[in-house]
Amino acid sequence: MNSILLGFASMSGNTEEIADVLKDHLENRHFHVTLEEIDEMEPEEFKNYSGVLIGSYTWNDGDLPYEVEDFYEEVTDTDLSGVPVAVFGSGDSIYPQFCEAVNQLEGACQESGAIIVSPSLKIEHYPESNEDLSRCENFAAEFASYLISSINSQC
Template identity: 50%
Template sequence: MRVFIGYVSMSGNTEDIATLLYDELNSLGCDVLMECLDTVDTEELLTYTGVLIGSYTWGDGDLPYEAEDFYEELGDKKLSGVMAGCFGSGDYDYPKFCAAVDIFASKLNENGAQVFDQLLKVELSPESTEQQMACKEFARSFYFWLKERNIQHVS
């Protein structure tokens, strides 16, 4: 199973989440590629079994500057058949906690992707054991969700 993890991270928090997801998916036997969203060609998304998009939230619920080009490149690109999930970091001190995660999930859904119904939202950095376990559980749940859909797709 090929999984792509694309993310943007300013302070390293979202990158830390992406790394936890990468490690867990890799341990499950997935072929995982992880890279920053600003280097991603959106056409590549169509070549993966699963796609995870991660972003921190800027200001009062905005996409960060580093994610805007990727978001715009998605435009109205047809993503039928793409199975995607979203994750990110945020800060409860702001009015729209992890809104970038919701923005990406909506965009992927609008473009025809099947979006995993669990969204991973982490306050700041995944430093606590509880936060790290939540990241690993999200990765495992995403893996089994992909596996289930691939079996249905092949049948």
């Protein structure tokens, strides 16, 4: 199974663009990627995928967006033992809690037993610079490499 669930919450389109860039990179590595908005995701279904990527913007000064709050609670109530997960998001460094929603989601997944495959990806606003696009590509490549080695070790 080489399928990835990629869920995101985006208000201004920044996090959605990151999700699209990640999806393209992963599909180029021959993964089947299911893209969903985060409020349509069910954490108990995560084990049906090789891995899960979760993305969110940060609201205000470090708050979870309202559409992520229920998902966050569901993650904390779900056993995600062994599920490979990585978290990404966009933020605005004008706030002292830059991309705090990313930290909160990553912590919730880890506490629920998920394997955090790589350090979170945090992008200032929109991923348009070559540096941001390269960071997205590296994040996707690291995630894909982990999943490929995990799949190969099961064979």
